[in-house]
Amino acid sequence: MPKITLDIPQTTLEQVLEPRIPLHNIPWDHYESLLTLVGNRPRLRLTYLAGTLEIMTISPEHEMLKTIIARLLYTYADARDIDLFSCGSATFKKAATDRGLEPDESFCIGQRKEFPDLAIEVVLTSGGIDKLAVYQGLGIPEVWFWQDNHFRLYCLDPTGTAYNAPPHSILFPELDLNHLALYIQPDNEPQAIRQFRQSLQSS
Structure with a gap:
């Protein structure tokens, strides 16, 4: 296995809001070594x-947002008796398609599988690698992007070659993502979770 080092000053990673560092012409085995x-x-x-590798640091705000989104989804699944399995931010990769990443949050529905059914991404900065292209190569059925205080939803078409933007989740057809978004309040997290649970009980 080749020896790989990252010559990136720690101050660069800590002082810039979620910097994206692109590296090009990186072979697959080097990517696995970096992992x-x-x-x-x-x-x-x-x-x-x-062949393109992007390294990004995650800010505290990013962590708070992804965590409350996951908590809200757990709350919804429990209220609706949906078997939801957490996959977290595990690395998912496929050498055959030259794709790999760590979602902010990910889940399997019904049972655990090799790849998650749903991936969630929190977007605070623009640019970088096209993550939908990565997810398409991994065959992830549904991806939610949280950006500018709302969700963007993408579902993989039956051919597995492109994502569509349907009006509602295929995996959670009764879940109103606009309603869910109202409770993404990291500074008010415990109360927001309770209020969301109460809204589900009354609907």
């Missing part, structure tokens, strides 16, 4: 797409 190298640094995300 091992940064495996004990949970605030780093590695996204790989056909």
Whole structure:
């Protein structure tokens, strides 16, 4: 296995809001070596797409948002008796399609599978690798992006070659994402979770 090092000053990673550092012409085996190298640094995300590797640091705001979204979804699944399995921010990769990443949150529905049914991404900064292209290569059925205080929803079409933007979730057809968005209040997290639970009980 080749020796891989990251020559990136720590101050660069800490002082810039979620910096994205692109590396080009990175072979697959180097990507896998980097995954091992940064495996004990949970605030780093590695996204790989056909030779391009993007390294991004995660801000505290990012962590708070992804966590409350996950808590709200757990609350919904419990209220509706949906078997939801958490996959968290585990690395999912497929050498055959040259794709790999760590979702902010991910879930399987009904039972655990090799790849999650749903991935959730919190977007605070623009640009970077096209994550939908990565998810398409991994065959993830549904992806939610949380950006500018609302969700953007994408579902993989039956051919598995492109994502559509349907009006509601295919996996959670009765879930109103606009309603869910009202409770994404990290500074008011405990109360927001309770209020969302109460709204489900009354509907």
